[in-house]
Amino acid sequence: MGTRMTFVTEEEGINVFLKSKEVNFELAVQNPVYRTASIPKNTFLTLHEKLYIMMKGKLGTFNLYQLTGQLTEELHEQLENLGTHGTMELNNLVRHLLYPVTMNILFKKGLFPTDERKIREFYQHFQAYDEGFEYGSQMPECLLRNWSKSKKWLLALFEKTIPDMKTYKSAKDNSMTLMQAMLDIIETERKEEESPSYGLLLLWASLSNAVPVAFWTLAFVLSHPTVHETILEGISSVFGTAGKDKMKVSEDDLKKLPLIKWCILEAIRLRAPGVITRKVLKPVKILNYTVPSGDLLMLSPFWLHRNPKYFPEPELFKPERWKKANLEKLAFLDWFVAFGSGKYQCPGRWFALLQIQICIILILYKYDCSLLDPLPKQSPLHLVGVQQPEGQCRIEFKQRK
Secondary structure (H helix, E strand, O other), X not given: OOOOEEXXXXXXXXXXXXXXXXXXXXXXXXXXHHHHHOOOHHHHHHHHHHHHHHHHHHOOHHHHHHXXXXXXXXXXXXXXXXXXXXXXXXXXXXXXXXXXXXXXXXXXXXXXXXXXXXXXXXXXXXXXXXXXXXXXXXXXXXXXXXXXXXXXXXXXXXXXXXXXXXXXXXXXXXXXXXXXXXXXXXXXXXXXXXXXXXXXXXXXXXXXXXXXXXXXXXXXXXXXHXXXXXXXXXXXXXXXXXXXXXXXXXXXXXXXXXXXXXXXXXXXXXXXXXXXXXXXXXOEEEOOEEEOOOOEEEEOHHHHOOXXXXXXXXXXXXXXXXXXXXXXXXXXXXXXXXXOOHHHOOOOHHHHHHHHHHHHHHHHHHEEEEEOOOOOEEOOOOOOOOOOEEOOOEEEEEEOO
8 A cells, every 4th residue: 555564573673673763653653643543743743752751750650559549449349340240251341340440540530431321332432443443544534434433433522521631630639640641731732622632542542452461361361270370379368368358459469469460461472463663764774685764664573472582482371481571670571572662662551561460450359260262362353452362252250258
């Protein structure tokens, strides 16, 4: 479709992708951002760095653990709605928990609907938007009628609710939500008309990958009885054996349960995005090739994470490999690039990991869980974002006594 892409697969090319000043992230993504969220290119380039720095600070590890209490409370609230036992498609169960929690924390308490009909309507439109996001990022909207309809519905939702988000005050500490901090920057730059578009972009970024990561982590854990048993023993040693209490989760509690974080990172490694991209500004030499300016340089985390030179026995789920990573100092394993790399790594990565850790702790503390279907394969339909499952994967859960 008129776009030249050069894929790098070996060390020299990967280093150029990650470290060269002649390749650029913002220019590579400005077209997809315009198509999927209707943010004009000049606005995106004006605001991106300011918004990124703000998000990196607000969702960085220094501020992050102030959110543990809020995340725990919100998740307890959603788990109450599951009842004492049941059977659900695992992806739906994770959506049921994480959609409302994320929206109520990052945007405004009560933003996620509580009326059953409105919840179904939101699910229908967000899932249609999410599933078509990759096509929408490359193709004219007029060719994607259903996707376009859902995009417009979500933009209208933000247009209607942004005035309430601006004036919202947290009952606990009056701290600003992430969306409020974003709106401040947008208004300072006099780009208020783009506020709904940035709301939509933040919504997609905060939900589209966290849900499949939580899905895969639970699916892998429940498919590996030894890992599952070890996690349950760890949770019991920290929180006790009763499954009904609304216990609190602290930063210290999380540090005592490193295996859960290792499982999340191992699930991400195995189901990482198909591609990440940079735009070549000036010709770059890789091995015997010169990649011309204007090309998109492409790197596949999915391939890279399966290179046995960097990840021995790459197809196996081995959370213990993460013991070697210095996670206390916020360092992943070498050549792990699921969150991107360099200047513009995903600013929400620590928030997503924290949210998924707490979610898994609370589910496994409260319920005995088992999968009713084999672990699904990843779907081959998408290159952007964490891989989705192919086929159903049902879970049975019973409240622990």
